[in-house]
Each structure stands twice: as structure tokens, then as C-alpha cells.
Amino acid sequence: MTKKQISSSVNKKMLAYDKLPNWKKYAFISAITLFFLALYISFFGIQAFFQQLVNGIQLGSIYALIALGYTMIYGIIRLINFAHGDLFMFGAYISCFLGNYLMAHNFRYPFIVVLIFSMVVTALLGMAIEKIAYKPLRFKPRLAALITALGVSLFLENFFALSPQNVPFPLNKIVFGPKYILFPALIAEKTYNIGGIAINNIKILIVIITIILMIALQYIVKKTMIGKAMRAVAFNKDACLMMGINIDKVISITFGIGISLAAASGTLYALTYGQLQSPYLGIWPGLKAFIAAVLGGIGNIPGAMLGSYVMGVSETFATSINSNFGYGIAFVILIVVLVFKPAGLLGKFTKEKV
Amino acid sequence: MLKIHNLDVSYGPIRALKGISFEVKEGEIVTLIGANGAGKSTTLRTISNLIKPQNGSITFLNKDLLPVPAYDLVKLGIAHVPEGRIIFGPLTVHENLELATWGRKDKIAIREDLNKVYDLFPLLKERKFQLGETLSGGEQQMLALGRGLVARAKLMLLDEPSMGLAPLLVQDIYRVIRQVNAEGTTILLVEQNAHMALEVAHRAYVLETGNIILEGPADEVAKNPKVIKAYLG
Ligand SMILES: Nc1ncnc2c1ncn2[C@@H]1O[C@H](COP(=O)(O)OP(=O)(O)OP(=O)(O)O)[C@@H](O)[C@H]1O
Ligand SMILES: [Mg+2]
Numbered sequence: 001m002t003k004k005q006i007s008s009s010v011n012k013k014m015l016a017y018d019k020l021p022n023w024k025k026y027a028f029i030s031a032i033t034l035f036f037l038a039l040y041i042s043f044f045g046i047q048a049f050f051q052q053l054v055n056g057i058q059l060g061s062i063y064a065l066i067a068l069g070y071t072m073i074y075g076i077i078r079l080i081n082f083a084h085g086d087l088f089m090f091g092a093y094i095s096c097f098l099g100n101y102l103m104a105h106n107f108r109y110p111f112i113v114v115l116i117f118s119m120v121v122t123a124l125l126g127m128a129i130e131k132i133a134y135k136p137l138r139f140k141p142r143l144a145a146l147i148t149a150l151g152v153s154l155f156l157e158n159f160f161a162l163s164p165q166n167v168p169f170p171l172n173k174i175v176f177g178p179k180y181i182l183f184p185a186l187i188a189e190k191t192y193n194i195g196g197i198a199i200n201n202i203k204i205l206i207v208i209i210t211i212i213l214m215i216a217l218q219y220i221v222k223k224t225m226i227g228k229a230m231r232a233v234a235f236n237k238d239a240c241l242m243m244g245i246n247i248d249k250v251i252s253i254t255f256g257i258g259i260s261l262a263a264a265s266g267t268l269y270a271l272t273y274g275q276l277q278s279p280y281l282g283i284w285p286g287l288k289a290f291i292a293a294v295l296g297g298i299g300n301i302p303g304a305m306l307g308s309y310v311m312g313v314s315e316t317f318a319t320s321i322n323s324n325f326g327y328g329i330a331f332v333i334l335i336v337v338l339v340f341k342p343a344g345l346l347g348k349f350t351k352e353k354v
Numbered sequence: 355m356l357k358i359h360n361l362d363v364s365y366g367p368i369r370a371l372k373g374i375s376f377e378v379k380e381g382e383i384v385t386l387i388g389a390n391g392a393g394k395s396t397t398l399r400t401i402s403n404l405i406k407p408q409n410g411s412i413t414f415l416n417k418d419l420l421p422v423p424a425y426d427l428v429k430l431g432i433a434h435v436p437e438g439r440i441i442f443g444p445l446t447v448h449e450n451l452e453l454a455t456w457g458r459k460d461k462i463a464i465r466e467d468l469n470k471v472y473d474l475f476p477l478l479k480e481r482k483f484q485l486g487e488t489l490s491g492g493e494q495q496m497l498a499l500g501r502g503l504v505a506r507a508k509l510m511l512l513d514e515p516s517m518g519l520a521p522l523l524v525q526d527i528y529r530v531i532r533q534v535n536a537e538g539t540t541i542l543l544v545e546q547n548a549h550m551a552l553e554v555a556h557r558a559y560v561l562e563t564g565n566i567i568l569e570g571p572a573d574e575v576a577k578n579p580k581v582i583k584a585y586l587g
Contacts, residue, residue: 225452225453228453229453231445236440238404239436239442241404241424241425242404243433244426244427244457246423246425
């Protein structure tokens with residue numbers, strides 16, 4: 001077969017898939033998934049399967065909270081906020097510091113206070129970044145903002161990784177340092193054994209908090225004025241201005257919400273692992289959540305959730321087979337999905353608007 | 355009410371408005387007619403502060419509009435119903451209307467205003483929860499006009515409200531425009547459909563490639579041989 005024939009046959013397959021009714025697409029995807037699941041169970045047994053499923057859902061929740069921010073911000077200003085993973089890191093560190101303080105003072109409910117505080121502070125940092133770095137580039141070629149986002153990301157990582165003793169006052173009070181630190185045990189871990197599957201209270205908490213935040217987000221986007229304005233600004237900024245909608249404010253709030261979710265994710269992530277490796281810790285989760293958002297269809301909120309759980313679960317299964325598979329699987333799934341569905345699992349393929 | 359003086363607007367090398375001046379008085383319907391590319395939409399978009407002029411001044415109720423951000427114009431009392439309607443496709447009819455009340459806190463008055471639009475356009479009421487992108491062109495125009503109405507403006511800028519509509523629907527839209535004006539809203543109407551525009555307007559300006567070439571009471575402008583030849587023939 002020549003190159004042309006191959007590409008046209010791929011195109012035909014793509015078209016054939018696109019023409020299927022929705023239920024057939026889901027059936028097709030489910031069939032493939034079931035095949036792999038059956039394979040896994042036949043090798044490792046049902047108990048290992050459920051154990052990995054639980055772990056996968058937990059990881060998927062962490063990814064989902066980051067991916068939602070990616071997708072919201074992309075949806076409204078068509079910017080891939082590469083600094084998102086670093087704001088996830090910032091959220092985790094803020095939680096760590098406040099958590100240590102509250103634990104030292106025997107505070108009653110440290111976790112919930114830490115979570116909310118970290119979400120608010122990180123959101124403020126994110127909104128400041130939007131004002132300083134992205135807003136001036138809003139009507140410039142999109143590449144300018146994209147490169148800036150990369151710059152912001154590198155800056156945040158490397159700035160916070162500076163050692164306090166190497167920088168002058170007052171910066172030495174702000175930077176985190178490059179070494180790993182322990183994350184306080186804000187919640188006493190309890191492990192339950194349910195039919196041979198180990199589930200601890202932190203895993204349950206993570207899933208519950210993720211669900212609550214997702215429902216809250218869905219409510220904000222669907223039912224509140226600011227949510228309606230977000231969708232309107234994403235659709236057409238000029239029309240919003242003509243109707244008196246302050247688009248700067250709407251964009252700023254969108255950033256705030258998206259980034260507060262990343263901070264929540266960072267906090268939950270740190271709680272799970274009990275330590276913060278370094279200010280570079282946001283790179284991989286950020287990258288994987290970005291892939292999850294693209295996988296689900298970037299700009300699409302349910303897509304980000306679906307993509308994240310697909311990623312989290314498959315990564316966990318792959319890692320349990322061979323720890324090197326874990327890192328690769330994200331990219332394999334991404335490539336396979338994008339070949340057949342360039343706009344992602346739930347995304348609609350639209351031509352770029354000028 | 356609205357005074358435009360010596361307005362100059364360029365898009366890069368293209369000079370779209372070459373120093374035009376005109377005025378809209380309170381209670382009037384003023385129409386700005388002209389062929390494709392004459393600069394009609396550019397004029398409205400400049401008044402709405404979506405484009406910065408190179409030169410000239412715009413005042414509304416003796417207030418300089420140029421430093422006012424676009425999103426604050428509604429608060430001052432200017433509503434812009436854009437060319438091509440620009441309905442928010444992924445939002446419902448009702449959400450489109452709600453957004454036009456952005457920034458208002460008076461919930462009861464808002465509900466009254468929304469109901470008034472639904473009374474004016476019963477078709478919209480039936481389609482309250484339908485997505486904007488699924489509306490027909492005519493329904494979209496009604497919705498665009500409805501969004502302008504709930505803004506409770508003192509001055510409405512209408513950009514080609516009859517574009518692409520069947521004659522019967524054009525009549526409907528113009529009936530509403532007349533009614534809105536009778537209730538006290540001043541209107542600046544941009545049209546290519548000079549027939550309708552000159553029929554409802556009190557005064558008219560004719561715009562040709564960035565210059566105002568003719569102005570006067572609408573009935574006189576309608577009798578001008580040049581206008582008859584170019585726009586009414
Ligand atoms: N964004 C833009 N960039 C460059 N040139 C533009 C832009 N918008 C309008 N123009 C030019 O400015 C001139 C006036 O355009 P404008 O849209 O105001 O015309 P119009 O009178 O509204 O025409 P129509 O009846 O077709 O809507 C045209 O020559 C047009 O090509
Ligand atoms: Mg126009």
C-alpha cells in the first residue's frame with residue numbers, strides 16, 4: 001500500500017466511526033475496554049482488578065480536578081495554561097504550610113480549612129498571573145500567549161525551587177526550596193478491608209470531594225449568571241461587550257475557579273502521598289491532566305472528567321503490570337483516540353474561528 | 355442626545371469613515387442608509403467602543419463616550435443589536451435574554467422585562483428552552499431585538515434588523531421598532547433596506563464610502579432622485 005492509500009483508509013475508518021450513532025460508539029468503546037479488562041482479570045484475578053480499579057478512580061479524580069481547569073480556561077480564551085500544573089504544586093505547598101501550622105496548634109478540623117484556604121490563595125495567584133501575563137496578549141496572535149504560558153510555568157517551578165538561604169529577604173520567606181518535605185497527616189488514615197480490597201478513608205474522601213467540586217462546577221456553569229456569561233464569552237466576546245458584560249471580569253473569575261480546582265487537586269495529591277518531592281512535582285500530573293483534557297475534547301467539561309478517569313484507571317492498570325507502562329499508556333491512548341477522533345472523545349470538531 | 359463629530363476610523367490602511375458628523379435627538383428614529391461597505395456597521399461599532407477611532411468625538415447626553423469601556427455603555431443607556439444578530443448558540447433563548455440584564459439587581463423588574471419580550475414575540479416564548487443555534491434566522495432576529503429591549507436602553511443601535519427576513523417578518527420587526535420608539539426609546543437604525551428604513555425614520559443620513567453625502571427629513575431624502583436611483587429603484 002502506498003502512503004496515500006494508507007491515509008485514505010484511515011480517513012475512511014474515521015468517517016465510518018463518526019457516522020455511527022452514539023450508542024454504537026459507546027458500545028464499540030465499551031467492547032474494547034471489556035476485552036482488556038477480561039484479559040487483566042484472567043491473568044491477575046478479580047481481587048487485584050477491583051483493587052486497581054479503586055486506585056485508578058482515585059488517580060482519575062486527581063487528574064480530573066486539574067483537567068477541568070485546563071478545559072475551562074481553554075474554553076473561554078483558547079489558551080493552554082501550561083502553568084496549571086505549577087499552580088497545582090503551589091496549592092499543595094500552601095496546604096502543607098498551613099496544615100503544619102494548624103496541626104501544631106491542635107486545630108479541630110484542619111483538613112477542610114486547609115483545602116479552602118489553599119484554593120482561595122492559589123486562585124488569587126492564578127488571577128494575578130492572568131492579569132499580568134495573559135491579559136495584555138489577549139488580542140495578539142495566539143502563539144504569543146502560549147509561549148508566555150510556558151514561561152510562566154518555568155518561572156513558577158524554578159522560582160519556588162530556589163533555596164531560601166540563596167536569596168535575599170523578603171524572597172527567602174516566599175520560596176519553597178528544592179528539597180522534599182513531609183506533608184502533615186491532616187487526616188488520620190484508616191484502612192478498611194472490603195472483600196480483600198484495601199480502601200482507606202483518604203481515598204474515599206478524595207473521590208467524595210472531587211464529586212462535590214464537579215457538581216458545584218456544573219451548577220455554576222449551568223445555572224448561575226457568571227456561568228452563563230462564561231459560556232457566552234467563550235462563544236463571542238464582542239456580543240458580550242454589547243450586552244454590557246464585563247468580559248475581563250468573567251475571564252478572571254473563570255481562571256479563579258479553574259485554578260482553585262487545581263489547588264484542591266494538589267492538596268488531595270499531597271495528602272495521598274504524604275510528602276512534596278519538590279516544586280517540580282506539578283509537571284507530570286499537569287501534563288497527564290492536559291492529555292486527559294485533550295482526550296475528552298478540550299473545552300468540554302464532561303469530556304475532561306471522562307478523559308481523566310480513562311487516564312487514571314488505565315495508568316493504574318498499566319503500572320500494576322509493569323511500572324514503565326504507566327508513563328507510556330497516557331500517550332498511547334491519546335494517539336489512538338486522536339487518530340480516530342481528532343476532537344477527542346466528546347469534542348465536536350469545528351474549524352478554527354478567526 | 356447622541357452627537358458624532360468628525361469621526362475618522364481606519365482598519366489599517368483602509369479608511370472606513372472619513373470624518374463624518376451627525377446627530378440623533380431624543381425620541382427620534384434616525385436612519386443611516388448606504389450600500390455594502392459604506393461604513394454603517396463601522397459607525398455603530400465605533401459608537402459602542404468596539405473600535406477606536408483615529409479622530410473625532412462621540413458624546414451621549416453631553417458625556418464623552420470615548421473613554422468609557424464598551425461594557426459600561428449599557429449602564430449609560432445604549433444598547434447595540436449587532437449585524438448578523440450574534441445569538442449565543444450554545445445558550446437557550448431564555449439564557450440569551452437573561453444575559454442582557456447583566457449587572458441589574460432588580461429581579462422583579464427583570465422578570466417583567468423578560469415577560470414583555472415574550473409577549474411581543476410569542477414565538478420566542480414557545481422556544482424559551484431551545485438553544486440559540488437551533489433558531490431560524492427570523493427567530494434569531496427577534497431574540498436579538500429582545501436582548502436589546504431588556505437592556506432598558508435610552509438609545510438603541512440597530513444594525514440591519516431586516517437582513518435576510520421574509521417581507522412579512524420585516525413588517526413585524528418594524529412594527530416592534532415603531533412601538534419601542536413610541537414608548538420613548540430613541541433609535542439609530544442602520545439599513546440597506548432603504549424602503550422600510552425611510553418609512554419609519556424621522557430623519558435620514560446617506561453614507562457612501564465613508565462620507566455622509568446627504569441628510570434631511572426621511573420623507574425628503576426618500577424623494578431625492580439620487581436616493582431613488584441608488585437605493586429605492
Ligand atoms: N475588521 C475589519 N478589518 C478590515 N477592514 C474592515 C473590517 N471591518 C470592515 N472593514 C472595511 O470597512 C469598510 C466598511 O465596512 P462596514 O462593515 O462598516 O460596512 P457596512 O456599511 O456595514 O456594509 P454592509 O451593508 O455590507 O454591512 C469596508 O470596506 C470593509 O471592508
Ligand atoms: Mg454592516
